[in-house]
Amino acid sequence: MIDANKIIANFQMIASRVVKFELETKEVDEGNEKVNVKNEFDYDIINIEEFNDAYFGVVQFKTTFIAKKGKSVLFKILIVYEGKFIGNKNHLKFDDFKNMLELNGVVALSQLTRSYILSATALAGINPPVRIPMINVHMLKNIKENNKNKQ
Numbered sequence: 001m002i003d004a005n006k007i008i009a010n011f012q013m014i015a016s017r018v019v020k021f022e023l024e025t026k027e028v029d030e031g032n033e034k035v036n037v038k039n040e041f042d043y044d045i046i047n048i049e050e051f052n053d054a055y056f057g058v059v060q061f062k063t064t065f066i067a068k069k070g071k072s073v074l075f076k077i078l079i080v081y082e083g084k085f086i087g088n089k090n091h092l093k094f095d096d097f098k099n100m101l102e103l104n105g106v107v108a109l110s111q112l113t114r115s116y117i118l119s120a121t122a123l124a125g126i127n128p129p130v131r132i133p134m135i136n137v138h139m140l141k142n143i144k145e146n147n148k149n150k151q
Contacts, residue, residue: 011097021080043061048101053089
């Protein structure tokens with residue numbers, strides 16, 4: 001085993017919370033129609049602050065789902081999950097911290113969101129419960145930057 005003090009990252013999550021969660025379900029007749037699911041993902045850096053020895057940043061990960069069977073909506077989900085992160089200023093440059101918020105922060109929040117949705121949909125009686133797909137956060141960041149540059 002390796003001593004944790006030797007491998008602790010200079011970027012840490014210090015808090016997280018669900019900012020918004022909406023789950024709407026509808027009763028749908030049983031049938032053999034295929035269920036179509038539409039997923040959308042996004043994130044926003046809410047703020048970044050610089051202190052004497054640390055950077056402090058807040059990022060929100062957002063996702064929506066709509067599941068349809070034919071023209072009938074089975075369920076809709078909206079969740080916004082927020083994380084607060086701190087970075088050691090002695091070991092990270094500002095741009096590195098911002099990049100870690102967008103990559104490491106979003107990855108951490110996407111996995112928390114994944115488990116939250118799995119639990120909530122199981123408790124809501126959705127069978128099987130919803131498992132959001134793992135996402136390519138690098139691709140999400142690139143698409144977000146490209147869309148921003150087009151505006």
